[in-house]
Amino acid sequence: xxxxxxxxxxxxxxxxxxxxxxxxxxxxxxxxxxxxxxxxxxxxxxxxxxxxxxxxxxxxxxxxxxxxxxxxxxxxxxxxxxxxxxxxxxxxxxxxxxxxxxxxxxxxxxxxxxxxxxxxxxxxxxxxxxxxxxxxxxxxxxxxxxxxxxxxxxxxxxxxxxxxxxxxxxxxxxxxxxxxxxxxxxxxxxxxxxxxxxxxxxxxxxxxxxxxxxxxxxxxxxxxxxxxxxxxxxxxxxxxxxxxxxxxxxxxxxxxxxxxxxxxxxxxxxxxxxxxxxxxxxxxxxxxxxxxxxxxxxxxxxxxxxxxxxxxxxxxxxxxxxxxxxxxxxxxxxxxx
Amino acid sequence: xxxxxxxxxxxxxxxxxxxxxxxxxxxxxxxxxxxxxxxxxxxxxxxxxxxxxxxxxxxxxxxxxxxxxxxxxxxxxxxxxxxxxxxxxxxxxxxxxxxxxxxxxxxxxxxxxxxxxxxxxxxxxxxxxxxxxxxxxxxxxxxxxxxxxxxxxxxxxxxxxxxxxxxxxxxxxxxxxxxxxxxxxxxxxxxxxxxxxxxxxxxxxxxxxxxxxxxxxxxxxxxxxxxxxxxxxxxxxxxxxxxxxxxxxxxxxxxxxxxxxxxxxxxxxxxxxxxxxxxxxxxxxxxxxxxxxxxxxxxxxxxxxxxxxxxxxxxxxxxxxxxxxxxxxxxxxxxxx
Numbered sequence: 208x209x210x211x212x213x214x215x216x217x218x219x220x221x222x223x224x225x226x227x228x229x230x231x232x233x234x235x236x237x238x239x240x241x242x243x244x245x246x247x248x249x250x251x252x253x254x255x256x257x258x259x260x261x262x263x264x265x266x267x268x269x270x271x272x273x274x275x276x277x278x279x280x281x282x283x284x285x286x287x288x289x290x291x292x293x294x295x296x297x298x299x300x301x302x303x304x305x306x307x308x309x310x311x312x313x314x315x316x317x318x319x320x321x322x323x324x325x326x327x328x329x330x331x332x333x334x335x336x337x338x339x340x341x342x343x344x345x346x347x348x349x350x351x352x353x354x355x356x357x358x359x360x361x362x363x364x365x366x367x368x369x370x371x372x373x374x375x376x377x378x379x380x381x382x383x384x385x386x387x388x389x390x391x392x393x394x395x396x397x398x399x400x401x402x403x404x405x406x407x408x409x410x411x412x413x414x415x416x417x418x419x420x421x422x423x424x425x426x427x428x429x430x431x432x433x434x435x436x437x438x439x440x441x442x443x444x445x446x447x448x449x450x451x452x453x454x455x456x457x458x459x460x461x462x463x464x465x466x467x468x469x470x471x472x473x474x475x476x477x478x479x480x481x482x483x484x485x486x487x488x489x490x491x492x493x494x495x496x497x498x499x500x501x502x503x504x505x506x507x508x509x510x511x512x513x514x515x516x517x518x519x520x521x522x523x524x525x526x527x528x529x530x531x532x533x534x535x536x537x538x539x540x541x542x543x544x
Numbered sequence: 545x546x547x548x549x550x551x552x553x554x555x556x557x558x559x560x561x562x563x564x565x566x567x568x569x570x571x572x573x574x575x576x577x578x579x580x581x582x583x584x585x586x587x588x589x590x591x592x593x594x595x596x597x598x599x600x601x602x603x604x605x606x607x608x609x610x611x612x613x614x615x616x617x618x619x620x621x622x623x624x625x626x627x628x629x630x631x632x633x634x635x636x637x638x639x640x641x642x643x644x645x646x647x648x649x650x651x652x653x654x655x656x657x658x659x660x661x662x663x664x665x666x667x668x669x670x671x672x673x674x675x676x677x678x679x680x681x682x683x684x685x686x687x688x689x690x691x692x693x694x695x696x697x698x699x700x701x702x703x704x705x706x707x708x709x710x711x712x713x714x715x716x717x718x719x720x721x722x723x724x725x726x727x728x729x730x731x732x733x734x735x736x737x738x739x740x741x742x743x744x745x746x747x748x749x750x751x752x753x754x755x756x757x758x759x760x761x762x763x764x765x766x767x768x769x770x771x772x773x774x775x776x777x778x779x780x781x782x783x784x785x786x787x788x789x790x791x792x793x794x795x796x797x798x799x800x801x802x803x804x805x806x807x808x809x810x811x812x813x814x815x816x817x818x819x820x821x822x823x824x825x826x827x828x829x830x831x832x833x834x835x836x837x838x839x840x841x842x843x844x845x846x847x848x849x850x851x852x853x854x855x856x857x858x859x860x861x862x863x864x865x866x867x868x869x870x871x872x873x874x875x876x877x878x879x880x881x
Contacts (some may be wrong), residue, residue, distance in 0.1 A: 261873065268867045270603050353872055360870070409746065436780075443777040494871055501875035506843045527831050530605045533697070534831055535690055536598065538838035 226272040227262045234263070234365050236271065237304075239338060242365045249357045252344040264357055267364035274363045274492070277479060280410070281394030286420045287373055288327035290394060290460035293397050295331045295371070297470050303369040304336050306362035310355050310374045310384055311342035331544045339369060349504050352383040356497065359387065376407060386493055389486065390473055393417045395437070397429035412444055415476060418469060422457035430457045449485035451476060486509045516541060564599045571600070571702050572607065574641075576675060577820045579702045586640045587680040599696055601760070604701035609698035609827070612814060615721040616710045617747070618731030623757045625664035627731060632668045634807050640706040641673050643699035647692050647711045648679035649723055669725055675704060686841050689720040693834065696724065722750045723830055726823065727810055730754045732774070734766035749781055751790055752813060755806060759794035767794045786822035788813060805833060853878060 225248070233241035244468040245267075279472030281287050291307060292524040298305045307328075320443040331337040340358060345351035358368050372388055385391045411417070417437050422430035436456045446452070454472065479487035510516060523537040532540070562585070570578035575811060581605075587599040618624050628644060635642045644665075668674040677695060682688035696707055709725055711717040722728045730751040742812030748754075754774050774792045783789070794804030817823035819830065860874040869877070 263865055264870055268870060271867065309625075354808035357872070406636070409749070414744070439776070440780040443773075443780065491865055493740055495861060497862050497871035498874050499860065501872050502847070502878055503840075503844055505875065505881070506847055507840055510839070512841055516839070524835065525830060527835050528828055530608065533601055533605055535694070535838050536601075537835050538842065543841055544842070 209482075226425050227259055227266070231266045233314050234361065236269070237366045239335075242338065242361060243340075245361045246340060246358045249361065250354050252399040262358070264360060267360050273362060274359075275390075276359065276370045276372065276388040276472070277473065278388030278392070279371060280376045280381045280384060281373075281377055281393060281420070285394045285396050286460050287375075287394060288422055290418070290451070291371060291373065292328040292331055292408070292468070293458075293460045293463045294470060295328070296463075297338060297467050299331075299334055299336045299459055301470070304338075304367045305342070305369045305371065306338040306354050307331070307342050307366040307371045307373065308358050308362070309342035309349055310348075310372060310380050311340045312348040312351050313375075313377045314347065314427065316458075324383045331344040336364065338343040340350060345475040346527070347500075348378055348380055348383060352380075352387070353501070355383075356387050362496045381407070381413060388495055390415045391474055392469075395419050396421055396434065397426055397433035404460065404496055407480075411440065415451060416453060416472060417441070417532065418467065419455065419457045423459035423462050423464065433457075445454055448484065451479060451485075472484055493520070558843045562595055562596045564603070566578075568600055568701075569601045569602040571604070571671060571698065574703045576672075578721065579698060580677075582698045583677060586698065587691050596625045597694070601697060604697050606700040608881070609700060611696075611707050612727075612810070613696065613707045613709065614810065615725030615728040616708060616709075616720045617713045617728070618757070620712055622731045622733050623797050624712075624731060627755070627757055627795070627803070628708060628794075629665040629668055629709065630797045630800045630803040631807060632665070632674060633800075634804050635706050636668075636671055636673045638807070641675075641704045642668070642706045642708065643675040643677070643696075643704040644668070644708045644710065645677050645692050645695050645711060646679035646697070647648040647681065647688055647717050648714065649685040649688050649717055650712075652748050658866065675699065682866075683716055683745060685715055685720060686838075688801060689717075689724070692720075692837070713747070716751060718744070718747055723833055725754045725811055726817070726826065729806075729810075732756050732770065734763055734770035748777065751808060752788060753806065754792045755846055756792070756794045757797055758803065760796035760799050770794075785819060787820065788816060788822075812819045 209362055214469065230241055230245060234245050245260075245263050248256050248263065251257070251260065278285060279291065279299040282289075295305050295307065328339060328346070332339060343351055343358075344539065345354065355372060359372070362370055370388075372384050373385045381391075381489075391413050393410060395417060397419055417439070419430045419433050434455045434457050441453050456465060458469060460466060477486065480489070511520070519541055523532065525539055527530040527534050527537045567578055568583060571582050582597075582600050585600060588597065602610050613817065616624060617799065618627075621644045629660075632642050632644065665676060668676060679686055680691040680695075682691065684854060696709070699707055707725075709721050711721045728750050730747060730753070732754060734756055756767045756770050756774070763827070771794050778790050779817055780789075793802060793804060793806055793809065797803060814823065817826070849858070860869065860878055863869040864871050864874045
């Protein structure tokens with residue numbers, strides 16, 4: 208099917224037709240409602256919408272890539288929205304256009320999608336230089352991640368040159384955010400169970416910066432202590448392939464203390480990574496990662512959804528556990544080899 | 545085809561026929577050359593051998609599982625052979641039968657397969673309670689891992705009740721060894737670049753014990769210092785799901801100092817894991833891991849080896865990197881969707 212009535216005037220749809228060319232031109236000019244509509248198309252599962260989404264993505268793709276992509280993770284209560292509000296104001300003040308997106312694979316269950324409560328970002332919401340979009344609904348992380356990644360492309364085509372992708376860290380969502388951003392920031396609290404002992408396995412190794420938030424009032428001492436602890440822990444981790452040393456910061460998103468310094472740190476990283484060519488290398492590796500990941504996830508999903516595989520799987524698992532078949536023989540049988 | 549001449553006397557092969565029933569009975573009685581021959585069948589790629597291997601594994605499988613499986617990793621030069629010789633003597637002295645296997649995916653390239661140099665295990669080699677087998681050759685870790693895992697089954701059926709699987713840690717081989725053993729021991733040196741800073745990402749989180757070897761002579765102080773450093777680092781890692789706290793030991797494999805204590809530590813772990821039921825849970829999870837891993841690896845390999853996929857892959861990767869196609873569209877195209 209064609210989605211462009213200028214090219215093929217015969218392709219008419221009575222309702223909800225989308226003039227992709229027009230929508231794209233509006234989006235490219237930075238029209239916020241066009242951008243919103245395009246993201247809605249990308250998030251939609253309706254048959255016609257999928258084709259429209261593909262067409263608008265196709266046009267946006269060559270304009271994408273010219274932004275800085277910042278990933279932020281932190282458990283609920285760590286003050287993500289307040290931190291993003293404070294950081295976002297500095298980003299806007301520096302003349303940038305900011306888009307804030309979210310990945311939350313649990314949002315379709317809880318209905319409490321992150322960024323849903325925009326009241327904590329009231330200044331960003333009011334600014335015409337900021338675009339805020341809650342997490343798309345979805346049943347799988349893969350689906351939610353794809354939608355968010357395509358939303359990044361649309362935002363970049365619309366002229367947003369600083370993208371924040373946030374996550375609460377459900378399942379493997381940190382890995383997903385890490386794989387679509389240039390810099391990954393781990394937001395933590397001092398004490399309250401959100402210190403080193405409460406950290407998820409492997410997350411610290413993803414972080415390009417650790418930021419201890421709410422370092423204000425009576426929390427100040429605890430935050431300094433946590434900073435020292437994190438510094439020691441990071442020192443024990445092996446260095447990253449691109450050579451950047453993960454640093455620890457304290458800040459108060461609420462009082463805007465230490466937040467600008469984090470933006471400067473991010474800018475330092477960018478200069479560093481561009482100079483040693485790791486910036487574009489990382490982006491290319493991410494593109495290929497999503498390509499292969501999508502191929503492999505689809506192969507797996509399609510296989511495990513086949514009726515004859517569903518029918519056999521539980522039985523073969525039982526045979527493996529009762530040592531009737533080796534895991535390798537059971538696998539061959541499931542594969543029909 | 546049948547591999548059992550007692551069941552089907554018409555199935556005759558003029559040369560290299562294997563009487564699987566006879567071989568299995570010898571193996572079950574602990575005959576070392578029968579065990580060696582069975583492992584050779586498992587390692588073979590020849591068409592007939594594959595069927596014999598399958599038949600003997602099938603008979604051995606119900607007798608397997610009654611051993612303790614210990615994984616050991618450490619870089620070359622850390623003193624693995626000397627350590628295994630010292631530990632092995634204590635294992636034998638405790639009345640056990642010991643099998644030592646190896647995973648080294650690089651062995652077919654370097655021809656310097658680990659355990660190839662048995663001179664450092666001269667007492668184990670001489671003992672009739674120990675069986676030592678070098679790493680099978682192979683081009684993929686998956687293949688080498690499968691062969692080693694099947695060798696474990698054969699050793700267990702032959703009455704070996706303590707299995708050591710060692711690796712030099714090439715590629716993902718630590719993960720493979722971790723996934724086929726009950727306890728994973730990380731062997732380290734103090735200083736000499738093999739301290740915390742030189743550790744591979746994620747390996748420390750796999751370890752159930754860290755052992756600093758060569759803690760003798762002028763190394764003693766450095767080893768104590770390294771022990772403290774590792775203890776601090778482990779303290780910063782999140783606790784394991786089964787609740788066991790990874791401890792750090794120093795030892796001298798050469799002088800047999802501190803080695804028996806490590807065996808006691810392993811026995812403590814076993815009692816602990818059996819008591820809280822995590823021992824069998826971990827084994828079951830490992831069986832299912834190998835089942836699913838084999839299914840998924842085979843799906844991937846078969847897909848990427850298809851001529852039309854090979855023909856398209858590089859071209860689509862180039863299109864992704866030059867933003868002509870999104871990674872998701874390119875994936876769909878490669879999948880023919």
